Amino acid sequence: KQEVTQIPAALSVPEGENLVLNCSFTDSAIYNLQWFRQDPGKGLTSLLLIQSSQREQTSGRLNASLDKSSGRSTLYIAASQPGDSATYLCAVMDSSYKLIFGSGTRLLVRP
């Protein structure tokens, strides 16, 4: 059974810092890996999607990498801003085309 783990569970950094969020999964047979952002009281917003054949994806200050063989992904946020404060969720799409989510990393960027 696929399990997705995110470390750390919470992170507090000063504005301007570069940071890395980690995601690991137990079964490397995935179709893709996705990173989402969730703001309090709101739904999820898709940030980046990496297909299983890809190594990384970039969008603005965000860069996500995928190492399928080791079951790991990282989300790199450059020059963090208070507006980046949210919960970041990692999810893998399994062989049944279902998304399996991690428990998230709660990020606080202090002004």
Add this chain to the structure above:
Amino acid sequence: DAGVIQSPRHEVTEMGQEVTLRCKPISGHNSLFWYRQTMMRGLELLIYFNNNVPIDDSGMPEDRFSAKMPNASFSTLKIQPSEPRDSAVYFCASRTLSTDTQYFGPGTRLTVL
């Protein structure tokens, strides 16, 4: 586009009552997903539809839960009878079959007393 629309946004009910959650997917999307989010279990897929047909309902916790999609623009998730442990935020998401990106609604926060 207005995005995925869910109603109600908040629901408080008493144990034993029937609860119906509603979802309108993004126009043109032909896959719809129902998720449940709790502190203990995180975000879990309950059921999903392709072209209004239920494809996988293995995440539906019990027979008390049922979901329907009578047409491409509307879906319901019903709990009957409701129990306190059903308290959670229920999300609906939709996508087109040609992409893997899902678009989530704002969720319905359900509290069963």
